[in-house]
Amino acid sequence: MNYRKYIWQGMVLGGLLGGAQGQGTQPHENLKPVRWTPIQVEHLLNRAAFGATSAEVRHWHEAGQQALIDSLLEGGEPAEPFEFTAHRADRKGLFGANTDQRQKEAKRVRLLNRAQIIEYSAWWVTQMMHTEDPLRERMTLILHGWLVSGSKKVKQSDYMIGQNQLFREHGLGNYGELLAAIVEDPAMLLYLDNNTNRRRKPNENLARELMELFSLGEGNYTEEDVRQAARALTGYTVRGDGFAFSKKQHDQETITVLGYSNTMDGEDLVALLLEQPACPRYVATRLIEEFEGFAPDEERLQVYAKLLVDGDYEIKPFLRHLFSDPAFYRPEVVGAKIQSPVDFMIGSSRRLQVEPDAKFLSDAVSVLGQTLMNPPSVKGWDGGYAWLTEASSILRSNVIGAMIGQVSNTDLREGMSEALELMDEMMEEASDKMDGDMAKPKARGGPLAKILNQVRRQKLTVRVPxxxxxxxxxxxxxxxxxxxxxxxxxxxxxxxxxxxxxxxxxxxxxxxxxxxxxxxxxxxxxxxxxxxxxxxxxxxxxxxxxx
Amino acid sequence: MNPMNYNRRAFLKAGVALAATPWTNVWAQPIVIGKDPKVQRTLILLELKGGNDGLSTVIPLQDPLYLKFRTNALVEPKDAIRLDPTHGLNPNLKSFARIFNEGNMAIIESVGLPNRVRSHFRATDIWHSANLEKAGAAPGWIASLGDLAWRKRGSEAVVHFGRDPLNAHRSATRSFLAIENPAHFALLGAGPENFEKAKPKGKARRHKLGSGQASALERIREIQDSARHESLRIRAATAGYRTSVVYPKTPLGSNLRDIAALMNIPVGAPPRVLSTTSGGFDTHSRQKNPHDRLMTGLDEALGAFMQDLARTPIGRNAVVLAYSEFGRRVQENGSQGTDHGKGGPSFVFGHNITGGIFGQAPNLADLDDGDVKYSTDFRSLYSTLIEDLFDCDSKRVLGAKIPKLGFLS
Incomplete structure (x- = not known):
């Protein structure tokens, strides 16, 4: 794909962002060396992979920084892909069926799709635990929370899984190609209602998020740009088993977006967005936020935006530079990021050197607030301190305690009687005025009970060496x-x-x-x-x- | 009692007692009839999930078209409880009728979203964010209100009981307590339980943490301390709550009982907003019996709750908003049910509200693509609450000036 298709008004990005690097050397080779202690080793493995055992940290400490970065970027053997099925209602069988039969069939398909998402989530956490290509899985997770779709709305599990495979495929590839693919991705088209984006009745949802969340960031386009861009995406819909382009529904008139006028389809629109100076800045900011925990300062932002422009949005050189950058290892960054539920459960399991049941792991991650394949909104997960509320900090301790056999249903009962005793002590005076009876405490219900019952029934406790x-x-x-x-x-x-x-x-x-x-x-x-x-x-x- | 727990209990008791001071005599206070400015006003949200059929809840007694559109999914006007010549209630809403006649319930007619949305997902997002364009990507309206009305309070100011915590409470900067089962909101296991006792001894190894990690640890310690404190407070309040009011043994009944406990028990300052949900309102087929059961369940739980709230000044000063993401289509479908529609009634309860019927009743002769036309912007419920319950500028929360309704004047 040619991203230099739309160069207008002298907006040549490379020129805007400063001079070229010295000939013959890669940009990251000009960085100062990083002091490579076990702290830096573990930091890189925490952020780029899914944590490490003490032995792994010792290994990479000896092998050196470049060896670890090479290993992360080159990856290992790809995993066997997840085999999935498209579950659809039997249309022929429903010919002439009554409402009851239709609803039964819809329910059957709904359950099959739900089960397949559960299976896929378990498969995915297994990848995160064991993959030889952890940076690819890390990027897949980052993109899942960035170019968001969710199974609750999309419903067809094969589309959701297909989109996740797309992230796995492009995660260490090219961001521009990924954006071009995402406007033809059936899960995305359904999630952002583009299947109802028609020539005479445009729906702006996909166009808006494409600009705000996927490429330019707020403030770098107008409402009119959104309306116009939506026209470029008319007719991009989902039919049968995937993406379909409806020429009849596609607006073929001239469209004016971001000062550029032409007839436009989705690919043209994506190419135009990638050419905007705001785009490499936005993408660089997002990526650095994901790995460092917060946005870069202006000086570094310019360096990284230029890396994207010079590399035509290739992700690997960007990450190679980032992981070689002393600023990635500075005191404000190291050890200062709140673990997501995925990092808490997968990272802890890896450090504990245990092998928990995969479905249990993905359930636990979900109970702690990160349901894979179904982020809470188009913005993805808020991340940071949003992960750690009073309730979730307690739940984290209890869920991991259940996994290693330290928390059981008995503890729950004791916890309840403790609360009652305390109430009696505290309320001696006031309770005289409260007439009536106490309700029985609820032993059942709630996420912890779900996890504890699962552990008990299926004997999922792991043995820690x-x-x-x-x-x-x-x-x-x-x-x-x-x-x-x-x-x-x-x-x-x-x-x-x-x-x-x-x-x-x-x-x-x-x-x-x-x-x-x-x-x-x-x-x-x-x-x-x-x-x-x-x-x-x-x-x-x-x-x-x-x- | 495990003696190892003594220190922690003593610590928590001291903390709870301290927080409780301003409220400890809540039972001794005389109940003031009318608004008491000294008593906190609390909002309780009840979301009816799935899209409640308004036309089987508030019955148009005089509209002949009602019986034309509906043959199975309806309440015969003769069976309805008559509120006035044109308005009836589903016969299972006996407590609702009693509360209405006492002047403690407002029916807000034909509430809807200004944009046409028939997806549960999207409609719920819009209700929660009060943002028509950005919906789920915008912060929740309660969280935005919190930035104005209880800025200095922590997550304990907003408590959700049960499943499906409302996105209305979510934002990047504010947190809230979401509790599915208060009895389980406890740090368990011998290790974490007994760690409080292990005071550090001897000299620390000399190493310094990075600035980022040091300040993160500080903040996490605060969250964990607050968690231990809230855990005991909420468990004690809910487990030890006594009332002679009989709640139905349903999830809604027990969630409302827990909400009443946090309001009525003098253990710390009560939350400013409490919420819970009740599901099952997506009645696409054979609607009549299931919907009648839903009405009964709702009526019994809310009837008990209102009776329980009447026992304390803070309870009497609370306002309950019950709403559903949309109404259902006027024309019954082919399987004796109803599909997703547009406008529908919302309900406000409270001992210090202005009861009655607000907004325009559905006009079945003048429909919007087969739906009850919405005539009350759902955001006017919010602007009324924001201005008249929380004394804040509703424009700063909603981004627009939305006319108020009269149920709090």
Whole structure:
């Protein structure tokens, strides 16, 4: 595709954004070297992959920064693709059917589609856990939350899965090609109502998001541009098993968008958007936000926007530069990003060196607020502190506790009686004035009960090789054990006090359970109980939410 | 009681008692009839999901066209509870009728969205954002209101009970408490439970955290501290709540009971907005019996709730808004049900509101493409609440000046 199709009024982007780089060297080779300690290693693996075990961090520390960046960008063996089916109502079979039969058939298809989305989500989290191409999966997840469609509205699971495969395919490819593909993507066309965008009755939804969220960002186009751009996308619809272009519904008159007038279809419109100076700036900002946690300053933004222009929107050179950039490893960035539910569940499982059931993992991620294949709105997930509310911070600790066998239905019941006792104590005076009866606390219902029942019924508790870590590192003292466990389980460095408090927790626990310091190996069963409580508390620390 | 928990309990009790101080004598206060400016005014949102059939809820007693359009999915005018010569209520709404006659219920007629939307998904997004163009991509209207009306309060100011937390509460900057089951809102497991006791001893290893991580940790600690505090407060309030009012044993009944608990129990300042939802209103086929059951369920739960709220000043000062994303088509469909339509009635309850019927009743002789014409912009419900309940400038929340209705004047 030729992005230089529309050069007008001297708007040559390369010229606008500054001079060319020195001949012969790649731009990233001019960057200052990064001090490569385990902190930087883990930082890159947290943000570009899905976290790492202590052993992996040690490996890449020795292998060096370039080796890790090469490995991330080149990836490994591609995974077997997910095989999926298009589930459609049996139209022929419904010929002459009554309403009841039609509704039955609609329900059958709805359930099949829902089941396929559940299966695909489980397949996807398995990829995130084990793929040899983690950066590709990371980009797939980023694009899923950026060029959003959701199965609740799209309904056809094959379209949703097809769109996800498109992200996987282009995620380390070319953003321009991806945009051109997305305006012909059936899931996107349905999600943003472009199937009702007709010549005489345009629907602006896709055109608006294409400009606001996918290419230019707010403020870089007018409402009139949106109305005009919508005309370029008329007739882009979905029929039978995918994308269809209805020539009859397509507006073939001259359209004026962003100061340029011509007849236009979707591909022309995308090419025109990519030529706007706002576009590389917007795309660079989004990408850096995803990996660093917030937007870049103007100086770096110009560098990265130019990288996109010079590379015709190729994503790999952009990311190679970013991961080589000392600014990516600066103190404001490292360890300062709130883990998404995906990062919390997948990253923690990887660091715990356990293999949870894939459906359980995707359910847990969903319960914590990130339902894969169904983001809450066209804006995707808000991310950052929106992930961490009072309710979700407690739920994170309980859900991961359920997975490692530290939280059970019994704990729930005890928690309820604790609340009642406390109420009695606090309310002695006031409760005299409250007449009437108490309701029975609800044991059932709610996300935690769902997770706990799933774990109990399907015996999903995983066994954490906690004693192996201690044996391998040959540590026996409380301080050393605390250090090893924190290092193994957190994606970031612990606060100074944290290590001392975990040490103190181990000491108190040992006393209560009558285990002598340095003698854990002699009572492995009792020690394991204490160590697993420690593992759980580490996963509920403030640090456990950061990457 | 586990002795290991003692410190945490003591800490939380102190915290809860502190927060509770201004409200502890809520039961001792005399109940003032009429508005009491000293008592907080609270909004409770009840969303009826699926699109309630307004024409089977508020019955047009005198419109001969009603019986022409409807043959199965209807309430015979002779069976309806008569409110005035032209308005009747579904016969299962007995408590509604009682509350209406006491002057504590307002019916807002023909409420709808200015744009034509028949998708649940999109219509709900518009209701929640009050933004006609951006819908789901815009922040929720309650979150925007929070920026003006309870800026200094944390997430405990807005509490949702049950499934489907409303997007009305969401924005990038404000959080809220979404609780499916209050009994489960607790940090569990021996490790996290006992960690409070482990005070650091000895010297810290000398290492400094990066500036970004250090400030993030600070903020997460605040969230976690607040979570522990709210967890006990909400569990204690809901589990220990006593009332002689009998709620139906339905999800809506128990969610409304929990809402009443947070309002009526003097444990900390009550939330400014509480919400819950009730589903099943998408009645495309054989509507009559299921819809009658929905009405009964709604009537029993809300009847009990209103009775329970009457017990305290703060309860009497609360306003309940019950709404549905759209009404249903006037013409019954081929399977004795109704499809997605446009305008429909909303309901406002409260002991300190102006009851009665507001807005124009549906005119079945003058339809909009087969739908009840909307004559009340749904945003006028919001502008009334924002201005008259929360004393804020509705234009700053809604982005436009929308005329108010009279139910709070």
């Amino acid at each position: 906690v004693l192996d870590w201690l044996n391998l590192q040959k540590v026996t003292k409380d301080t050393e054990i605390a250090r090893v466990l924190l290092d193994q389980l957190l994606a970031v460095a612990p606060a100074p006090d944290t290590e001392r408090r975990v040490t103190q927790f181990l000491k108190l626990g040992r006393k209560k359970m009558n285990i002598k310091e340095g003698k854990m190996a002699k009572t492995p069963e009792r020690s394991r109980i204490l160590l697993m409580q420690t593992v759980h508390l580490i996963l509920s620390l403030p640090e456990a939410n950061l990457e």
